[in-house]
Amino acid sequence: MNKKIIAISVLIAILFVSAITGTIVYYNVVVNQKDSQIANQNNEIANLNRQISNLTAQVGNLINMTRAKENLICTNSDIVSAYKPSSDFSWTITLTLENSGNATAIINNIILNGQSYGSYNPTPTINPSIQNGYALSPSQSVTITIQDTNSSTGLGANHGVQAYVLTAIGNSYSIYIGS
Numbered sequence: 001m002n003k004k005i006i007a008i009s010v011l012i013a014i015l016f017v018s019a020i021t022g023t024i025v026y027y028n029v030v031v032n033q034k035d036s037q038i039a040n041q042n043n044e045i046a047n048l049n050r051q052i053s054n055l056t057a058q059v060g061n062l063i064n065m066t067r068a069k070e071n072l073i074c075t076n077s078d079i080v081s082a083y084k085p086s087s088d089f090s091w092t093i094t095l096t097l098e099n100s101g102n103a104t105a106i107i108n109n110i111i112l113n114g115q116s117y118g119s120y121n122p123t124p125t126i127n128p129s130i131q132n133g134y135a136l137s138p139s140q141s142v143t144i145t146i147q148d149t150n151s152s153t154g155l156g157a158n159h160g161v162q163a164y165v166l167t168a169i170g171n172s173y174s175i176y177i178g179s
Contacts, residue, residue, distance in 0.1 A: 071101035072165060075141070077177045079161055093146040093161065093177060099136045106133040106168035110146060113162055117146060124148035133168055 076096040093112070099105045107130050110117045117124055127145045128134055136142055160178030167173075 069101045070099055070103045070105035070136075070138075070167060070169070070171060072105055072107075072136070072167070072171075072173045073098045073100050074165075074173070074175045076143075077163075077175055079177045090149045091147070093163070094143055095146075095163065095165070095175060095177075096141060096143045097136065097165065097173075098141040099138050102138050104138065105136045105171075107136060107144075107165055108133045108168050109166040110144070111164040111166065112146070120148065122148070 074095055075098050077094065079091060079093045095110075097107075110126070110130065112120075117126060125145075125147045127147075128142065130144070134142070134144075160176065163175045163177060165173045165175065
């Protein structure tokens with residue numbers, strides 16, 4: 001009888017240990033899955049927080065753009081043109097611009113009679129260069145010279161030139177040169 005009790009006791013112990021082991025394994029699997037889900041949700045929250053920070057910065061930039069304003073005024077303009085016997089033209093345009101706003105104006109293009117200066121062939125020389133943007137601080141003035149010494153396009157005082165000075169934030173300032 002002792003052997004039967006011992007055998008039953010061993011079987012009960014094995015069943016008990018198996019039940020505990022199964023519970024522990026099941027618990028570890030469930031906890032690991034939940035930990036993984038929590039980690040994924042934490043990553044999503046971190047990504048959303050970064051997006052919120054980026055949007056907040058963009059809104060701040062928009063607010064600053066509406067508060068700060070560039071304002072270019074043309075205080076003087078002139079055009080001189082000459083016809084050469086080889087049926088080429090040479091011309092020089094000078095624009096004196098002043099920034100009367102409270103933000104730096106980045107001049108990045110000049111349009112002459114509907115055509116970007118860079119699309120003329122050959123490309124006219126601009127001094128100072130605006131190729132990478134020319135920064136004109138508030139209350140600062142600059143005289144920009146646009147010169148083409150070998151053009152088939154006759155820009156001149158007799159024709160008049162409609163110029164647009166474009167800035168990096170998308171403003172366009174219209175200047176008519178000529179009579």
